[in-house]
Amino acid sequence: MLAPTPLSAPRILVRLAAAPATKEAAIREAAQLLTASGCIDGAYGDSMLRREAVANTFLGHGVVIPHGMVDDRHLVRHSGLAVLQVPDGVLWHDGQVAHLVVAIAAQSDTHITVLRRLTRLIQDEARLEHLRTTTAEADIVGALSEDTATGAASGPVTDLRQRFDWTVDYPSGLHARPAAHWVEVAKTCAARIQVRHGAQVADAKSLIGLLQLGLRCGEAVTISAEGDDEAGALARICAAVTGLSAGEKAAAQRAAEAAAKAAGPVAGWNPADRPTTLAGIGASPGLSIGPIHVLASADLVVPDAPEPLTTGADRLHHALGATADQLKALADDTERRLGKADAGIFRAQAELIADTDLITLACQLMVEGHGVAYAWHAAVDRLAGQLAALGNPVLAGRAADLRDVGRRVLAQIDPALRSGHALPDAPCILVASDLAPSDTAGLDPARVIGLATAQGGPTSHTAILARTLGIPALVAGGPGLLALAEGTPAILDGGTGRLYLDPSAADIAAAEAWRARQRRQAEDEARQRALPARTRDGHAVAVGANVNNPEQVPFALDQGAEGVGLMRTEFLFLERGDTPSEDDQYETYAGMLKALDGRPLIVRTLDIGGDKQVSHLQLPKEENPFLGVRGARLLLRRPDLLEPQLRALYRAAKDHVGPDAPTGQHAPLSIMMPMITSVPEVLRLRDIAERIRVAIGAPYVPLGIMIEVPAAAIQADALARHCDFFSIGTNDLTQYALAIDRQNTELAPEADSLHPAVLRLIHMTCAGAARHKRFVGVCGGIAGDPFGACLLAGLGVHELSMTPRDLPGVKARLRGADMAALRALASQACEQEDAAAVRALDTASDLAGLAGVAA
Numbered sequence: 001m002l003a004p005t006p007l008s009a010p011r012i013l014v015r016l017a018a019a020p021a022t023k024e025a026a027i028r029e030a031a032q033l034l035t036a037s038g039c040i041d042g043a044y045g046d047s048m049l050r051r052e053a054v055a056n057t058f059l060g061h062g063v064v065i066p067h068g069m070v071d072d073r074h075l076v077r078h079s080g081l082a083v084l085q086v087p088d089g090v091l092w093h094d095g096q097v098a099h100l101v102v103a104i105a106a107q108s109d110t111h112i113t114v115l116r117r118l119t120r121l122i123q124d125e126a127r128l129e130h131l132r133t134t135t136a137e138a139d140i141v142g143a144l145s146e147d148t149a150t151g152a153a154s155g156p157v158t159d160l161r162q163r164f165d166w167t168v169d170y171p172s173g174l175h176a177r178p179a180a181h182w183v184e185v186a187k188t189c190a191a192r193i194q195v196r197h198g199a200q201v202a203d204a205k206s207l208i209g210l211l212q213l214g215l216r217c218g219e220a221v222t223i224s225a226e227g228d229d230e231a232g233a234l235a236r237i238c239a240a241v242t243g244l245s246a247g248e249k250a251a252a253q254r255a256a257e258a259a260a261k262a263a264g265p266v267a268g269w270n271p272a273d274r275p276t277t278l279a280g281i282g283a284s285p286g287l288s289i290g291p292i293h294v295l296a297s298a299d300l301v302v303p304d305a306p307e308p309l310t311t312g313a314d315r316l317h318h319a320l321g322a323t324a325d326q327l328k329a330l331a332d333d334t335e336r337r338l339g340k341a342d343a344g345i346f347r348a349q350a351e352l353i354a355d356t357d358l359i360t361l362a363c364q365l366m367v368e369g370h371g372v373a374y375a376w377h378a379a380v381d382r383l384a385g386q387l388a389a390l391g392n393p394v395l396a397g398r399a400a401d402l403r404d405v406g407r408r409v410l411a412q413i414d415p416a417l418r419s420g421h422a423l424p425d426a427p428c429i430l431v432a433s434d435l436a437p438s439d440t441a442g443l444d445p446a447r448v449i450g451l452a453t454a455q456g457g458p459t460s461h462t463a464i465l466a467r468t469l470g471i472p473a474l475v476a477g478g479p480g481l482l483a484l485a486e487g488t489p490a491i492l493d494g495g496t497g498r499l500y501l502d503p504s505a506a507d508i509a510a511a512e513a514w515r516a517r518q519r520r521q522a523e524d525e526a527r528q529r530a531l532p533a534r535t536r537d538g539h540a541v542a543v544g545a546n547v548n549n550p551e552q553v554p555f556a557l558d559q560g561a562e563g564v565g566l567m568r569t570e571f572l573f574l575e576r577g578d579t580p581s582e583d584d585q586y587e588t589y590a591g592m593l594k595a596l597d598g599r600p601l602i603v604r605t606l607d608i609g610g611d612k613q614v615s616h617l618q619l620p621k622e623e624n625p626f627l628g629v630r631g632a633r634l635l636l637r638r639p640d641l642l643e644p645q646l647r648a649l650y651r652a653a654k655d656h657v658g659p660d661a662p663t664g665q666h667a668p669l670s671i672m673m674p675m676i677t678s679v680p681e682v683l684r685l686r687d688i689a690e691r692i693r694v695a696i697g698a699p700y701v702p703l704g705i706m707i708e709v710p711a712a713a714i715q716a717d718a719l720a721r722h723c724d725f726f727s728i729g730t731n732d733l734t735q736y737a738l739a740i741d742r743q744n745t746e747l748a749p750e751a752d753s754l755h756p757a758v759l760r761l762i763h764m765t766c767a768g769a770a771r772h773k774r775f776v777g778v779c780g781g782i783a784g785d786p787f788g789a790c791l792l793a794g795l796g797v798h799e800l801s802m803t804p805r806d807l808p809g810v811k812a813r814l815r816g817a818d819m820a821a822l823r824a825l826a827s828q829a830c831e832q833e834d835a836a837a838v839r840a841l842d843t844a845s846d847l848a849g850l851a852g853v854a855a
């Protein structure tokens with residue numbers, strides 16, 4: 001069923017009833033036929049023998065394919081095949097006996113076309129048997145000239161013994177998910193099952209074969225079966241085929257609704273010319289205009305390192321097995337989190353790599369003398385290219401799946417071939433399935449002007465980093481993103497989470513004008529960014545920046561930060577392949593204090609776990625990492641991680657103050673512990689910290705905790721007794737309060753930190769802290785939202801720490817507001833029934849100049 005590659009009519013020379021005594025004699029005899037017919041220079045025969053010394057050309061089922069070395073292709077004058085029929089067989093390799101010696105002299109793609117025909121033939125044992133003994137040359141010539149599928153090689157395409165007709169009623173046609181289900185069911189049957197559409201036939205056990213039928217809704221097919229329990233097999237496949245109809249229709253309905261919603265107007269910039277729109281979730285505001293670059297295997301250079309077929313085949317076999325395990329785990333995990341339908345994507349991917357066409361093609365390339373990684377990559381590329389070229393958007397999506405899964409296998413074959421992120425020279429909007437936080441952290445905003453991921457959520461660390469980098473980003477855009485053609489012009493709106501494809505010149509001009517207006521507003525805000533965030537009635541709210549290394553400090557200060565409210569130290573671990581030593585950490589913390597030049601610095605101890613997994617720590621895999629040994633729980637179990645970090649911090653504090661400082665002088669450093677759930681945790685951590693401080697002879701350093709779980713917010717008064725300050729992590733507090741995994745794409749729109757339940761927990765935290773006169777900050781994402789910042793100030797939060805770029809907008813908004821009005825607004829917000837009602841207060845309230853400059 002592969003689309004036929006033009007075969008530049010190779011000559012087919014046949015010698016019947018040949019009886020070469022040895023493999024070498026067989027090759028020489030075939031080469032002589034090719035030489036005599038002018039296909040090859042005589043030296044190519046030697047090249048064939050040389051190839052045989054380094055690779056086994058036994059293809060299977062008595063068929064061998066001797067051919068010359070790649071470097072000797074110039075010795076081929078015309079493409080040609082010389083077939084020796086050896087009825088008694090000739091010993092080939094390791095006891096294998098050849099009956100059909102097909103010597104190939106091929107230019108360009110001819111070789112692979114011939115191989116494809118041969119592999120089809122190999123699947124038809126009866127026909128092969130006939131060719132071994134036939135006395136008609138035409139039978140052999142015919143078999144090697146056909147592109148039709150096995151069993152349908154001559155004459156009209158025939159169905160198998162038992163059949164039924166069906167009209168495709170899946171609105172999106174036969175796409176990968178239902179096709180994978182057909183294959184799954186077909187594979188449980190011993191009988192052969194065939195699907196025919198007109199003259200095209202596919203084996204129901206081959207996913208790629210089925211997909212290549214390109215079946216669209218309304219097209220008629222005949223499904224037939226023959227062999228063991230054929231009636232039972234037909235009944236089972238019929239139930240599978242028709243049983244999916246209702247679900248497919250419902251899915252199409254949902255997709256249509258989502259598309260209609262995506263096309264509707266949004267609050268923010270709207271194009272006038274209704275371009276094709278993909279909707280995700282806004283993760284980092286701003287408009288970017290430029291070409292799409294999809295992170296794809298095209299970025300990979302796979303070296304061709306030939307190796308013996310036996311070890312190569314073993315490596316491929318293991319890589320396929322390991323990838324299948326990986327996909328199964330992914331599917332199971334997805335099923336638990338998102339449900340069966342989404343998990344089906346990975347089950348379909350697992351079918352793709354088990355496809356016989358794909359594996360055969362890879363093996364053929366290996367037989368041809370290519371290395372295993374190269375052969376696999378080329379096979380994937382070729383089949384994906386063919387799928388994409390059929391002009392069917394559904395199949396183009398499957399091509400993306402095939403490439404995706406192909407990359408997984410490649411990484412298993414050779415870990416050095418994990419996809420690199422080579423970028424085009426011109427700035428681009430980067431599209432990826434998802435990016436690990438450390439990948440995002442490494443992006444250069446000059447080259448990546450926008451970021452769109454198929455997966456992820458707005459509070460994922462990828463989104464946070466995109467905001468830090470000032471790269472407009474959308475997340476959860478869905479798998480359709482990955483099927484976009486390279487270079488497609490687009491406008492990405494990271495505020496509304498829309499991606500507009502092939503925009504008109506008028507829309508591009510309008511987007512540029514909008515961007516210019518936004519820039520002017522930002523400039524207005526920026527002019528005031530150095531002023532304190534003091535409300536009109538004189539209440540100062542402290543503002544800090546969330547930055548992770550000393551190099552980011554100057555920019556944060558320039559944006560108006562008064563200090564650093566959150567330094568996430570796990571990035572010291574995530575961004576490198578090993579654990580930083582105490583001295584390395586000391587350098588970083590001392591560097592931060594120096595860069596801040598006396599301004600406050602709050603360093604959070606390691607918060608590993610959840611979506612921040614550090615592979616080199618080799619921590620046990622957990623079913624629910626967000627509910628597992630994360631943050632403080634890990635620190636208490638791993639003194640080897642906690643203690644060097646605390647020592648490095650206290651040493652930095654001590655050296656910052658200096659030996660001659662008067663007693664009692666503090667460094668402007670505070671230490672904060674993540675993911676606290678109980679008083680005993682705080683007490684144990686305090687004890688460890690105090691022991692280390694005393695041992696080092698460091699000055700007192702305030703110790704605070706993150707309020708990130710409802711238990712901590714509810715018990716804030718008890719916790720406040722034992723620590724110096726709180727910082728509320730609204731990203732996690734939202735996740736745990738609303739029971740929504742912060743990475744869950746489907747639920748991401750509901751994971752709103754302005755949900756009244758979250759606001760009430762913040763209110764409780766502030767009340768608990770006030771009882772012990774403790775300082776409360778917020779360092780989660782909502783602190784950087786001008787309206788969110790107003791609510792937090794109204795709830796009694798003293799400090800807001802955010803991505804540096806959010807500082808000017810937040811400060812301008814607070815400077816335009818009155819604290820009395822903010823308090824009233826906050827208590828009104830806590831009384832609302834849902835997050836939408838809270839957000840509606842934003843537009844409804846022009847309270848006492850609340851909107852300030854930013855409105």
Ligand code: PEP
Pocket residue numbers: 566568607708728729730731732733779780781
């Ligand atoms: C938070 O949870 O809000 C927070 C600031 O911590 P992180 O995002 O690093 O988990």
Ligand code: MG
Pocket residue numbers: 708729731732
């Ligand atoms: Mg957190």
